[in-house]
Amino acid sequence: MTRRVKNILFIMCDQLRADHLSCFGHPRLQTPNLDALAARGVIFDRAYVQSPVCGPSRMSYYTGRYVHSHGASWNFVPLKAGEMTIGDHLRPLGVRSVLVGKTHMRADLAGMSRLGIDPASTIGVRIAECGFDPYERDDGIHPYSGHDPDPSYNEYLRSHGFGGDNPWESWANSTVDDSGQIRSGWFLKYSNRAARVPDEHSETPYITRRAMDFIAEAGDQPWCLHLSYIKPHWPYVVPEPYASMYTPDDALPVVRSEAERQDPHPVYGAMMKHRVSETFSRDGVREAVMPGYMGLIKQIDDQLGKLFGFLEERGLMETTMIVFTSDHGDYLGDHWMGEKDLFHEPIIRAPLIVYDPDPRADTTRGTRCDALVEAIDLAPTFLDACGGVPVPHIMDGRSLRPLLFGRRPPDWREHVVCEYDYAFQDSRIALGTPSRSAWLRMISDGRWKYVLAEGYRPMLFDLASDPNEFIDLGAAPEHEAVRQRLHEALFRWARQPRQRVTIPDGAIETMEIQPRISEGGILIGYWDEEDLAEARKRFKPRFASTNPLVKPTLDRLTRHEGVPHDH
Secondary structure, three states: OOOOOOEEEEEEEOOOOHHHOHHHOOOOOOOHHHHHHHHHOEEEOOEEOOOOOHHHHHHHHHHOOOHHHHOOOOOOOOOOOOOOOHHHHHHHHOOEEEEEEOOOOOOOHHHHHHHOOOOOOHHHHHHHOOOOEEEEEOOOOOOOOOOOOOOHHHHHHHHOOOOOOOHHHHHHOEEEOOOOOEEEOOOHHHOOOEOOOOHHHOHHHHHHHHHHHHHHHOOOOOEEEEEEOOOOOOOOOEOOOHHHOOOHHHOOOOOOOHHHHOOOOHHHHHHOOOHHHHHHOOOOHHHHHHHHHHHHHHHHHHHHHHHHHHHHHOOOOOOEEEEEEEOOOOOOOHHHOOOOOOOOHHHHEOOOEEEOOOHHHHHHOOEEEOOOEEHHHHHHHHHHHOOOOOOOOOOOOOOOHHHHOOOOOOOOOOOEEEEEEOOOOHHHHHHOOOHHHOEEEEEEOOOEEEEEEOOOOOEEEEOOOOOOOOOOOOOOHHHHHHHHHHHHHHHHHHOOOOOOOOOOHHHHHOOOHHHHHHHOOOOOOOOOHHHHHHHHOOOOOOOHHHOOOOHHHHHHHOOOOOOOOOO
């Protein structure tokens, strides 16, 4: 069958919870454009990220590898030069891989310097941009993101009359209080007020237009466009009309229990004392934040409607795979937490919608899939869709296309894994945990969720009897067998070889290595000439025994000729 996928539109939001889309069950926040995409594709109800933090989660999306494999374990830890990403895999197939928006990538400048790579060169830029060619990178949080202190978006705002040293903050992420004073959107108190910038000039519409600019300019070359929105990540301010669309009554009820604060796991207890967690645990904070958070999501959905209409007008929907997801969720006060530091479902369960234009996906359109899926599965899915050969020795994930085509492989995964390096957090300091021991690793089989905390007892949750994850069974004697089973599964996962990336597994498994060594003239273990002569009968003639550099030596040795003396 002729391949139908020519292009890939890979859309990611930052800090978007799965339960805040109407197609994932939110009763008041309607997202009709994403619902329509889901009607043309598949909703994956049990998709999980590989880390609850932006940087490591995104590096797993981009490499198809676990955090354990790629090593970029927190936001400021560079992805080491040499790690292959989506662009590296697709570019040899003739697919242009482009970024519009955020990656949270920190460049491995030391690695490039050691290898003699100029960061300004084409390869240097790709190493610094997760393998993408940056059409426009914008990580938001200017000038503090560490990427670009004065990005194109700031210049865009100035050109439209929104001036200042940092219009990103003073216009797009600031508001005005009742007394007419400008207030920064950094302060959660003002999240329920409208941003100063008009809707059409705010971040989400701007970055959507930049994506359309690229598509309009791309021509006939196949492309993979990573459209990565900074929102609904904080600051949680949104312009009108979205700022007034929702009230606290439209928000989902907060999910937390007083019992969670009674003798919590030490790491969990320390994280509940992070400033953001203590703030979100105060009365009135969630009520102030939720209208802005929901408004930002509604704005994204409206912009995606414009983008999907743009694709329809150009006849691209029939040849473009569209994937929508997020890098992780947001506690928003659930479990007495803010941000995204642990493994509760609102944080690690990602919204994932995949539309594949291939006719083989017709049987699953508008359906939901309950298979355990991981963020690392997208990179091999893209490689598969573009006609590439699987590289399981490099990518830890698996292509989702069999699931999209209605055929669940019998050996599909039984567990998902998520990792967190909290060495950079105040909780590590409060606990006195050595930085190399500040690791949390979670494994879940869909019902039981087990968390290994180095130096501390484990955590365990039963999602069947306790879907809100209020009851930590990590020390309950009656669940020792479950803990041992999942601990062994996590240990088995950790034992898998993930660094042998320079030779495919298939090359090893289809090659008789020891005969090949002998065919190359390295004669290990032979008793005499007859022994070698007998072995040569089983040598494969296409290999080195016919090589003119090796064959004369083997011929001579099997004729009982001695090794020539030096004269």
